[in-house]
Amino acid sequence: MKNFLNRWLGRKRCVICGRKPVDPSRYYNDEGRAVVVCRTCVTYAERRAFRKR
Numbered sequence: 001m002k003n004f005l006n007r008w009l010g011r012k013r014c015v016i017c018g019r020k021p022v023d024p025s026r027y028y029n030d031e032g033r034a035v036v037v038c039r040t041c042v043t044y045a046e047r048r049a050f051r052k053r
Contacts, residue, residue, distance in 0.1 A: 007041040026053040 021038035027050035037045045
């Protein structure tokens with residue numbers, strides 16, 4: 001039960017690097033889904049034309 005709650009309510013991973021985001025920002029990807037990007041990958045996300053949420 002605890003693992004289920006942690007997976008469901010836990011922190012999401014950065015879409016670009018796959019690590020746990022330190023200071024997460026939310027963007028929309030090319031498909032229109034909301035994704036989480038960490039602080040170090042924000043510049044790459046903006047170059048890939050992710051829209052700010």
